[in-house]
Amino acid sequence: MQETNNVRALVLGAAAGGGLPQWNCGCSNCREARDPNGALTPQTQSSLAVTANGRDWSLLNASPDIRSQIEANPALHPRSLRDTPIASVLVTNGDIDHIAGLLILREKQPFRLFTTAAIGDILAANPVFEVLDPNCVERITIALDQPFALVDGMEATLFAVPGKLPLFMEGENPDTALEGEQTVGVELTASGKRIYYIPGCGRLTDRLAARIRGADLVFFDGTVFHDDEMARAGTGLKTGRRMGHMPMSGEGGSIEALKDLAIGRTIYVHINNTNPVWQHGPERRAAEQAGHEIGHDGMEVQLT
Numbered sequence: 568m569q570e571t572n573n574v575r576a577l578v579l580g581a582a583a584g585g586g587l588p589q590w591n592c593g594c595s596n597c598r599e600a601r602d603p604n605g606a607l608t609p610q611t612q613s614s615l616a617v618t619a620n621g622r623d624w625s626l627l628n629a630s631p632d633i634r635s636q637i638e639a640n641p642a643l644h645p646r647s648l649r650d651t652p653i654a655s656v657l658v659t660n661g662d663i664d665h666i667a668g669l670l671i672l673r674e675k676q677p678f679r680l681f682t683t684a685a686i687g688d689i690l691a692a693n694p695v696f697e698v699l700d701p702n703c704v705e706r707i708t709i710a711l712d713q714p715f716a717l718v719d720g721m722e723a724t725l726f727a728v729p730g731k732l733p734l735f736m737e738g739e740n741p742d743t744a745l746e747g748e749q750t751v752g753v754e755l756t757a758s759g760k761r762i763y764y765i766p767g768c769g770r771l772t773d774r775l776a777a778r779i780r781g782a783d784l785v786f787f788d789g790t791v792f793h794d795d796e797m798a799r800a801g802t803g804l805k806t807g808r809r810m811g812h813m814p815m816s817g818e819g820g821s822i823e824a825l826k827d828l829a830i831g832r833t834i835y836v837h838i839n840n841t842n843p844v845w846q847h848g849p850e851r852r853a854a855e856q857a858g859h860e861i862g863h864d865g866m867e868v869q870l871t
């Protein structure tokens with residue numbers, strides 16, 4: 568196994584909740600991802616793994632696909648009888664695509680679980696998560712804007728990002744621009760590099776833009792290309808913004824908003840199955856011509 572002092576980020580799952588294909592979706596992207604001769608490769612749900620030493624890893628979000636994600640990435644395999652290179656798991660909101668994988672991580676394996684108090688409350692309110700034996704899994708509450716040791720050689724800081732309560736808690740008319748502990752972004756610092764992981768973001772505020780300006784690497788919310796894309800695809804009526812996700816295109820979209828922030832690399836993750844950027848068409852070209860990359864499962868970035 569490769570052990571280095573390079574900071575590495577591994578996209579375990581590039582898709583948003585549901586994945587590509589989504590179990591009950593027959594949209595053109597999902598159909599193509601199901602077709603062995605189709606142009607689209609299936610993509611799993613939202614998660615990133617990071618390391619600063621090549622040996623100890625932290626998972627940013629625990630997706631329902633975590634079992635196959637670990638199997639697909641040899642760096643995360645056990646190195647002895649009962650073992651894992653996964654030293655910690657950090658959750659950025661309480662949505663199913665980011666917490667359900669915690670249930671797969673039962674089996675009396677020690678690791679540290681970092682959440683904000685609000686996200687920790689969601690786990691605490693659902694007794695099924697008690698399957699993570701507190702004698703093995705240490706739950707650690709992290710305050711916003713306070714750096715902490717995420718994994719050997721890497722610090723993280725959580726910060727509020729406009730978003731909303733998880734789908735299963737949102738009620739009739741959710742505030743989709745909540746800025747608090749419900750939805751957070753992550754700043755990672757290691758070996759003099761500054762990386763951001765922001766898989767859900769309702770709006771790129773001036774404050775957020777100032778924060779990420781000049782970063783070496785930003786993983787950003789690529790849920791939808793068009794705000795009304797679900798309606799266009801015929802798969803639903805909700806807009807991206809209603810789901811707490813700013814669109815990539817258009818006024819106030821992330822393609823424009825991220826373009827002039829002097830960021831080394833911007834990579835879209837948490838990409839919904841309806842998003843046309845999965846295809847090699849004009850939408851993907853628009854993102855790429857603005858200097859952004861489209862994430863995919865197994866994509867690895869090394870910062871030297």
Ligand code: MLT
Pocket residue numbers: 583584585662663664734767810811
């Ligand atoms: C989201 O990112 O909006 C959620 O993951 C939606 C969901 O829980 O399906």
Ligand code: MN
Pocket residue numbers: 583584613662664665837
């Ligand atoms: Mn999601």
Ligand code: ZN
Pocket residue numbers: 588589592593594595596597598840841
């Ligand atoms: Zn679909």
